Amino acid sequence: MVVGESPLQQTAHALYRDHHGWLFGWLRGKLGNSGDAADIAHDTFMRVWVGLRADTVPALREPRAYLTTVARRLVINHYERQSLERAYHASLALIPEALAPSVEERAILLETLHEIDALLDELPARVRTAFLLSQLEGLGYEDIALRLQVSVRTVTRYMAQGFAQCLRLMLAQPA
Structure with missing residues (x-):
């Protein structure tokens, strides 16, 4: 421990020291x-550090179980990101070379796709599904309601949540 560390820093350092090697091996x-x-x-x-600072991490009686849970979510995000990138590159391959975006435009598009993916990932699953059915598949609210077995009013509520999430992202971007 470093002299003058806060209890929070001591907890974080101990957690890292005691479990990083194990977590790295598990992930590998x-x-x-x-x-x-x-x-x-x-x-x-x-x-975990951000959670500790925000006081949102529960008391860690089983730190490896907690680290595994956090890491599993990050692994899922990693695979989803890879899948998104593969789909993006497959779509680019379908564009005639003369119309293909530049390398810089491709990088910007991919970054935007990652932002949209992260944004939609924050939505509840049914809201995300309704939003994607509308925006990507072009389904109307009635068709989405049938597919999700909910009322049109519920779909309207889901869509409002989806658009509000998009608006939050747009407002968070620097002009």
């Missing part, structure tokens, strides 16, 4: 490579 086994395992282990401890 799940992911099959050290690079992604190191990145996700780092992100896991960063999330």
